[in-house]
Amino acid sequence: MAPIVEARELTKVFRVAKDRRGLLGAIRSLFSNEGREVRAVDGISFSIDAGEFVGYLGPNGAGKSTTIKMMTGILHPTSGEVRVEGKSPQRSRREVVRRLGVVFGQRTQLWWDLPVRDSYELLAAMYGIKSREYQATLTRFDDLLEIGAFLDVPVRKLSLGQRMRADLVAAWLHRPPVVFLDEPTIGLDAVAKARIRSFLQEINRTEGTTIMLTTHDMDDIERLCTRVMVINHGRLVYDGSLEGLRQAVGAPSTLRIEYAAPPGTAPQGPWTLVSWEGNVVTIAFDRSRCTAADVIGRLGQYGEIRDVYMAEPDIESVVEQVYRRG
Amino acid sequence: MSILRIYARLAVASLRAKMQYKLDFLVNTLLWGALTTADFLMLAAIMLRFERVGGWDIYEVGLLYGMAWIATGLYRTFASELHNFDQYVVHGEFDALLVRPWPTLLTLLGRNLEPHRLGAVLQGAIILGLSARHLLAVGTLDRFGLVYVLASSFFGALIPFSLSLITAAFAFWVVRTGDLLTFTIHAPISASQYPLTIYPRWLKTLLLSVLPVGFINFIPVQYLLGKGGGPWALVFSPAVAVGFTLAAYGLWRAGERRYQSTGS
Amino acid sequence: MGAYWLLAKKAFRRNMQYRASHMVNNAASAIFGFIYIAVWQAAARNAGAGEYTAAVMARWVAFTQVMLWLAVFLPHGLGIPEAVRTGAVSLEMLRPVDFHLLVISRELGTVWYNAWFRSLPLALVFALAVGVHVPQRPATYPLLACAVLLSVYLGLCQQYLVGISSFWTVQARWAWQLVNTCQMVLSGFMVPIDLLPPPFSYLARALPFAPLLYDPARIYLELSGAEALAWPAIWAVLLTLICRSLTAKARRRLEVQGG
Numbered sequence: 001m002a003p004i005v006e007a008r009e010l011t012k013v014f015r016v017a018k019d020r021r022g023l024l025g026a027i028r029s030l031f032s033n034e035g036r037e038v039r040a041v042d043g044i045s046f047s048i049d050a051g052e053f054v055g056y057l058g059p060n061g062a063g064k065s066t067t068i069k070m071m072t073g074i075l076h077p078t079s080g081e082v083r084v085e086g087k088s089p090q091r092s093r094r095e096v097v098r099r100l101g102v103v104f105g106q107r108t109q110l111w112w113d114l115p116v117r118d119s120y121e122l123l124a125a126m127y128g129i130k131s132r133e134y135q136a137t138l139t140r141f142d143d144l145l146e147i148g149a150f151l152d153v154p155v156r157k158l159s160l161g162q163r164m165r166a167d168l169v170a171a172w173l174h175r176p177p178v179v180f181l182d183e184p185t186i187g188l189d190a191v192a193k194a195r196i197r198s199f200l201q202e203i204n205r206t207e208g209t210t211i212m213l214t215t216h217d218m219d220d221i222e223r224l225c226t227r228v229m230v231i232n233h234g235r236l237v238y239d240g241s242l243e244g245l246r247q248a249v250g251a252p253s254t255l256r257i258e259y260a261a262p263p264g265t266a267p268q269g270p271w272t273l274v275s276w277e278g279n280v281v282t283i284a285f286d287r288s289r290c291t292a293a294d295v296i297g298r299l300g301q302y303g304e305i306r307d308v309y310m311a312e313p314d315i316e317s318v319v320e321q322v323y324r325r326g
Numbered sequence: 327m328s329i330l331r332i333y334a335r336l337a338v339a340s341l342r343a344k345m346q347y348k349l350d351f352l353v354n355t356l357l358w359g360a361l362t363t364a365d366f367l368m369l370a371a372i373m374l375r376f377e378r379v380g381g382w383d384i385y386e387v388g389l390l391y392g393m394a395w396i397a398t399g400l401y402r403t404f405a406s407e408l409h410n411f412d413q414y415v416v417h418g419e420f421d422a423l424l425v426r427p428w429p430t431l432l433t434l435l436g437r438n439l440e441p442h443r444l445g446a447v448l449q450g451a452i453i454l455g456l457s458a459r460h461l462l463a464v465g466t467l468d469r470f471g472l473v474y475v476l477a478s479s480f481f482g483a484l485i486p487f488s489l490s491l492i493t494a495a496f497a498f499w500v501v502r503t504g505d506l507l508t509f510t511i512h513a514p515i516s517a518s519q520y521p522l523t524i525y526p527r528w529l530k531t532l533l534l535s536v537l538p539v540g541f542i543n544f545i546p547v548q549y550l551l552g553k554g555g556g557p558w559a560l561v562f563s564p565a566v567a568v569g570f571t572l573a574a575y576g577l578w579r580a581g582e583r584r585y586q587s588t589g590s
Numbered sequence: 591m592g593a594y595w596l597l598a599k600k601a602f603r604r605n606m607q608y609r610a611s612h613m614v615n616n617a618a619s620a621i622f623g624f625i626y627i628a629v630w631q632a633a634a635r636n637a638g639a640g641e642y643t644a645a646v647m648a649r650w651v652a653f654t655q656v657m658l659w660l661a662v663f664l665p666h667g668l669g670i671p672e673a674v675r676t677g678a679v680s681l682e683m684l685r686p687v688d689f690h691l692l693v694i695s696r697e698l699g700t701v702w703y704n705a706w707f708r709s710l711p712l713a714l715v716f717a718l719a720v721g722v723h724v725p726q727r728p729a730t731y732p733l734l735a736c737a738v739l740l741s742v743y744l745g746l747c748q749q750y751l752v753g754i755s756s757f758w759t760v761q762a763r764w765a766w767q768l769v770n771t772c773q774m775v776l777s778g779f780m781v782p783i784d785l786l787p788p789p790f791s792y793l794a795r796a797l798p799f800a801p802l803l804y805d806p807a808r809i810y811l812e813l814s815g816a817e818a819l820a821w822p823a824i825w826a827v828l829l830t831l832i833c834r835s836l837t838a839k840a841r842r843r844l845e846v847q848g849g
Contacts, residue, residue, distance in 0.1 A: 524632035
C-alpha cells in the first residue's frame, strides 16, 4: 500500500533580511542580497501510512510549524517535495486541501462573531458537503465532543476548551482522510485535554483518519501516538515507536514520596536518591528498566506512603537527549 | 457559478456578523457620511464661487464627482479587506486562506463587507442625478450618455479595486503597504473628481497610465459632453478597467506564490 | 521641567527611527498639494474670489500642507487610548507630574520632529514649485510665530481630548474621526473658511478648527493682522480649561474604578 503522506528530502531555507525599518527599507532589502540563511527544515524524509497517528515533537523553533506549513501547501519547500495521496499540495493546492483538515491551536478558523453552527454551514458550502451527510456528521460529533450545547453561541463567547472542540469538528466536517493538528491542547486544563484526547483516539480508530500532531505535551504523545518523530535544528533525529524513544532516551522520571513518618533508613532500590528531608523522599528512576508501580511498591516497604508526586521528563529535555545520542 | 454562490454565502455571513454591532454600524454610517459630505463641501465651495474649473461648469464637474464616488464607494464596500490587506501578511493570517479549497481572493473578499460605505454611493448617485438632470435639460447630455454614465460608474469600481489589489499584492514583497495607499488610491481618486486637463502634464499622464483613474469618469465624460476625445473613449474605458483588473489579479497570483516560497 | 524635556526628546528620537518611511508620506503630501494647487489655478484663473487670487491660493495650499504636519497630522489621541487599553495610564497618572502637561510636552517632541523631517522638506518642494511668499511687514514675523504656536497647541489639545475620551468609551476611534473630519473641512485646509457656503462659514469661524490653519495662513499671507490672534488665544484658554477639567474627571474615575 502506498503511503498517504510522504515527504522527500524536504528542505526550507529562509533568508532573514538585515533589519531595515519602514517602507523604503523594505524596498531596499528587496534588491539586496544581504542577510543570512536559516535552514528551518533540512532534508527531512518520512512516509506515513493511512490510519497512523504520528506525534511530531521538537523544541520551539526546531522547524515543526514550517514542516506542517509545507505539508498543507501554505509554504513551498526550497527543495524536496511533499505528497499527500500522491499529489503535491503546492502544485494542486485546492485539490489537496479539499482532502485535508488543519487545526492551528493558537488561532481559530471559525467566524469570530457568528454562532458555531453558521461557521459549520459555511464550511459545508465551501467543501460541498451534502446536507444529509452534514447532519449525520454533526450528530456524530455531538456524541463525541458534546458541541450541541454551544452550537448557537458566537465563537467569541466560547471558552478556550469549547473553542478548540468547535475547531476540531470544523476540521473534520468534510471527513478528510488526513488531518494536521498544531498544538491542539495548548493552554487547556486537564479535563478539556482528556476530552480532546479521547475524541482523537476514537476518530482515528473508527474513521481511520491519518493524524499528524505537533505538541509540547508528553501526555498527548503517550496516550495517542503510535509513532513519534522528533525534529531538532531542522533535522529528523528520531522516527519510531514511543517505546523506542523511551529506550533511546532513558531519561529519568522523578518520584516524590511523602511518608506518614520519616523512614528509618534511606530507601534503596533500582533508582538514585535525589533528596531525603524528614518524611519527604525524592528519587529518580529509569522507566525503561522498571515501572512506576514497581518503584512505588518497593518504596512502600520503608513506611506508610501518604502522598505521591511524579514528574515525567519534559519534552525539551527528551528531545535534547535524543539529539545528543542520535 | 459555484464561485459566486460561495462568495454570496460568505458575504451574507459577514453581514450577519456585522449586525451584532448595530451601534457600530450606525456611528460608522454617520461618520463616513460626514466625511464624504465634508469632501463634497470643499468642491461645492470652489464651484459655487468660481462657476467653472478648467472650462467645466458645476454640473459637468458634478458628473465626474458622482461617478468617482459611486466607483469608490462600491470598492470600499466590497473590498474593504483588500484595503487593509497588509495586516494579513504581518500577522501570518494569510495561512488560513490558503488551507481552503477556493481562490484566496474570493475567501478574502467574502470575509468583510462594509455596507455603511454605501452612503458614499448614495451621495455620489444624488450628485450625479442632479447634475445629469440639468445637463439633459440644457441638451449637453443625451439619454444614451446618461445610461453610459450610470453603467460606467459601476464598471469604474474595477479601477480602484485593481489599484487596491496591486497595492495589496505589494504586501507580499514589502509587507507593510499602509503608506502606499495614499499614492495608489487616495490621491488619484481625489484628483479624478476634477477634469484632468487642469493638472500638469506629468500628473495627467500618471492618472491615465499607471494609476488609470481617468478612465473611471474623465475620458468617457469628456467625449459625451463634447469636450474632446472620440467615440473610442466609450469602448476604451471599460476595456482598460477589465484589462487592468486582469493584470492586477496576475500580480496578486504572483505575490501569493512568493508568499508561499518565502513564508511569513 | 527636566522630565517634560526628557519625554519630548524621547518622542523625537522614536520618530527619527522611521524617517525613511516618513519620506514616503512627504511625497504623498506633496502630490496632494499639487492636485489642490492645480484645482485652484484652474478655478481662480480669470478672477479670484476677492483677495484669494490664483497666486495667493497656490501659496495658501502650500502653507496649509506644511502646517498640517504641525497641528493636524499628530498621533491619534496622543497615544492615550493605547495607554488606557494596556492599563499603563494609571501608572502615568500616578507620577508626580501634571498629566496634561506631560502628554502635551511629550508630543511636542513629535511636532519638533515633524517640523524638521516633514514640514521643512515639503516647504522646500513647494518653494521650488510655486515660489515662497516672503512677508513684507516686519510685524508679520512675530505674529506668525504666535499663530503657529497657538495652532500647534490647539491641535495637540484637540488630540488630547480625543485621547481622554478613551476613559469613557472603547471607541476613541470615533472621536478621532469626528475631530479629523472637522479639522479637514472647517480649518481652512484647501478652502479658506470664508469661501464655504453660509451656514458652514459661520460654524467654521466659531469652532476651534480655523485657528489651526486658516488664521496662521492669513497672517502669513498678510491678509490679516494681530486681530486674527484674538480668537485662537481665547480658544487656547477654553481648551486648556476643558482639557484640565476632563483630566481631573478621568483621574477620579481611575481612582474609583481602578482603571
